[in-house]
Amino acid sequence: MLQIYNTLSRSKQVFKPIVPGQVKMYVCGMTVYDFCHIGHARVMIVFDMAVRWLRASGYEVLYVRNITDIDDKIIHRAIENGEAISALTQRFIDAMHVDSDDLGLMHPDQEPRATDFIEQMKGMIGKLIENELAYQVEDGDVNFAVRLLPGYGRLSGKSLDELNAGERVTISGGKRDPLDFVLWKSSKPEEPADTRWKSPWGEGRPGWHIECSAMSCDLLGEHFDIHGGGADLQFPHHENEIAQSEGALYGKERKEDDAPFVNYWMHNGHIRVNEEKMSKSLGNFFLIRDVLKSFDPEVIRFFMLKAHYRSPINYSDIQLEEARSGLARLYTALAQVQDTHIEVLDSKNSWAKRFADSMNDDFNTPEAIAVLFDLASEMNRTQGQERQLLANTLKSLGASLNFLQREPTSFLQSGTKQNDGIGPEQIEEQIEARKQAKQMKDFTKADLIRKSLLEQGIILEDKPSGITEWRRA
Structure with a gap:
């Protein structure tokens, strides 16, 4: 029985989909103004893993991951480059897809772009104004009135008095409260024409937070199963998504037994470099495409999943080389057997049960990988038909995590940063x-x-x- 740690309840909960056998999942994707870095890779890999396991467990999954293609950073970069917003964003969307394919990841079932959902965003903003949870200020912006919505702060676990305006929440003239956040940004004279849309509140563009609420509700419904993203999105982004979505649906009068916007909130941990959070401002971030020049994509996936998805990871070449060595141990065990194949493993298979128990404990990939290592060790102690059966089991379980599907020699002869000098x-x-x-x-x-x-x-x-x-x- 699958249990998921729900950030909203701060506890593991038995997973019960809204519709039996079906899972609707939304993950906050990339803001496309630059190449993807290794932190983006973790989000992609973690939720790729979760979708694979849900499907391996028999669920029909609808996986949506959005693209933010209108944003202050995008506008500033396009102006710097002297190019159209659409040209800039398409270039980096294409680059993101190349990175994802090179990492060996599945594509989301749907990948909505914010600019394709402007009408839905305007509709939700209009509903919030109608419900007296949003207001327009002198500079033309439309803001959400945080203190008027009971329960704001549930996701971050803080009271309104404890909360401060968070990252990407801009204080502007006319706000009633520093915590209020923008839903619709009024256009500035110096901004390009392709950043403006007509609305009842004047020309402008959507705020960042409303984008995900509108896209997820339109594609998955006003109440769906899982919402994921990086830990840094918990506040203010995901907190504000809950406020907007439930505020538009229920207004100020949300009752305790009303269905929540999302049942389970999943957040993956940060990537750290030398025990510091990776960030562009610190200059310690690494692009996916640059890391792939030195390390096999399967090694990068293995490195990410050796740690629990909620834990921070300390990134270094040494850590990646250790991941390669671990993966090589598993491939070396498989190399002892010819013609391994994937098979359906039933509940009588003790290895499959241990593996499933680990994965069903909040996607505990470190414990699941430990089962793979124990299985490889057992292979080394056996011969003949028993070794063949164990090898098939190892390959079959590895497939659930997108590992061990290559010819062993192909992996074992692949280079790394330190040893690729001899071909x-x-x-x-x-x-x-x-x-x-x-x-x-x-x-x-x-x-x-x-x-x-x-x-x-x-x-x-x-x-x-x-x-x-x-x-x-």
């Missing part, structure tokens, strides 16, 4: 030289070649058939 052709030349030395009874030279390759991170394995196989350490 496959050079290695094969050295293996041939060692073979000739052995034929000439020059075992000293043969041993020196083996030692030299080992110092370069290359392990040789002599097979009974006379073939020498190699892999990277």
